[in-house]
Amino acid sequence: MKIYVLVKEVPDTYGDRKLDLETGLADRGAGDVVLDEITERALEVALSHADANPGTEVVALSMAPESATASIRRSLAIGAGSAVHVCDEALRGADLGLTASVLAAAIRRGEPDLVITGNLSTDGSGGVLPAMLAEHLGYAQATALSAVAIGADAVTATRATDFGSQQVTVPLPAVISITEALPDARFPNFKGIMAAKKKPLEVVSLADLGVSADPAQAPQAILTAVSEKPPRAAGVKITDEGDAAAQLVDFLVQNRLV
Amino acid sequence: MTYPEKPILVLVDVTPDGQLASSTAGLLGAASTLGAPVAVLVGGDAAATAAVAALGAQVVLTAEGDASRLTVPLADALQAAYRAVRPDAVLLSNSIAGRDVAGRLAVREHLALSVDAVGVSRDDEGVVVHHSVYGGAYLTDSAPTFGAPVITVRQGAIDARGEAVADPQVEQLGVEPSGAPAASADVIEAVEAASSRPELRGAKVVVSGGRGLGSKENFSLVEDLADELGAAVGASRAAVDAGYIPYAHQVGQTGVSVSPQLYIALGISGAIQHRAGMQTAKTIVAINKDPESPIFDVADFGIVGDLFTVVPQLIEALRARKA
Ligand SMILES: Cc1cc2nc3c(=O)[nH]c(=O)nc-3n(C[C@H](O)[C@H](O)[C@H](O)COP(=O)(O)OP(=O)(O)OC[C@H]3O[C@@H](n4cnc5c(N)ncnc54)[C@H](O)[C@@H]3O)c2cc1C
């Protein structure tokens, strides 16, 4: 079985995340970048299946600027067999529609049986790419999975919905997205890091994929305004000396909150 | 068929028993600020049809549901409605189901997609979508380069409400199945018993607990305070991971974003990912025994103290006030 895992580099949430107030794009110079935790978990789902099923091929796919190579190598160090990095100057600021067309074209080239993504990326919080990819590819889809069993022709899984959970069966080929209920990825060890240097990492351009980023081709969602909100200031801080609860009630009453 | 001018297509979420999801009022409210709300109701009953009209739908387009197949039946119905109505915009809930359908419709009909809107408006060039990003640190606007946008709307973020429509135009949609492959799905089972507490999304008051509660049993203290205040219950990821409370209550970057009038954090350190989901609250109160906790950086009223001492006294004092 061939599994594509969609991995994404994002600004580290532990650091300062900034938007460029001119372009509205993530300011990549502002803080550290990391492989999105949820996409590492997606990789772990594929790798634990591969551990139990020799012959499983796991490919990490990312659309990202040139600077993301280290993050993509990290997915090889964790255990993916190879990686595809879609990288093209024309993709700067790509919206969800263009991102989906590009990733779908890259997946089509590889013809995997299964595509695994995170349910939501921590920077964009779109949560729409899995469905968009399934539509492009003509694959079945099951999103927001909190437990996953991969079989030869289908994935059976537990899915979170807004009203409770349900069991689902999705025939292959399929796109699935997983939630943070699934385990963290294994940590890359020294052997993995050394091996990653020799694993194939293919860099492809829009021309290689035959996709056009021409804005006249399809409507795009573009940013038209960006503003920064002043950070919140700290208020009063008291240490409990037996009357903190009473003081809090006074505060709530004064502010008409009770 | 003729439709009102400036139609705004709204796909409403329907609960497993055929009722309107709580997101519906905000969706139709948002739509009514842009034009004439045309609701698409899949798998709802007659009562649901009347309920969408009461929330502002001038037209209700109905279709049979098929809950045994994921997403595709809904996408087929919404696509049929889109082609019939040719709306100025399509609004869906930013729920799991709503996002899935939004993604598919945008690809099928080549439409620009804007997600997680906290507001919508119109300017000279058309519909503008407002977003709150990086935990409310930035406000951004997006708009389509051309064509009608598909927009998912953050649940609980819209205060506008539509005006009740007494005599809606109700039509059954003719839906041509696309035949796209779909996952099959069993019935949805509730992960927790129905509760009389307010829903987290859109709640006016939220009381959240973190790892500082120490156990599932102790977490009931959070619920007791919430009930005293008529509040919804939230939690940190550490509390959810420890099994004190189901994931649906997680507040933060990978949980729910809330903007209540009052947010009370108990035994929560205030990690940046937690703050991302609550720092737009009007007033923040924190109780934590560690004076260095970052939650105090955003708290309007912070108490350095043991929550097991302070919270029972607080509940007592609130009760005494009422009596
Ligand atoms: C990609 C990513 C996404 C994340 N998403 C989220 C998210 O959506 N939501 C979220 O919450 N977190 C999220 N996190 C996790 C986040 O980083 C923190 O680990 C988490 O918020 C910590 O939860 P906590 O404050 O309950 O626990 P801790 O950080 O352990 O804090 C517990 C606090 O309780 C206090 N305490 C203990 N005992 C008492 C007592 N008796 N009285 C008073 N105070 C007491 C302690 O002083 C401490 O400050 C995410 C992390 C990552 C990497």
Ligand SMILES: Nc1ncnc2c1ncn2[C@@H]1O[C@H](COP(=O)(O)O)[C@@H](O)[C@H]1O
């Ligand atoms: N640029 C990208 N490259 C690779 N995968 C991506 C990219 N953007 C999003 N994804 C995948 O799609 C998931 C959902 O993303 P989103 O719809 O942006 O929230 C992520 O968790 C990733 O697995």
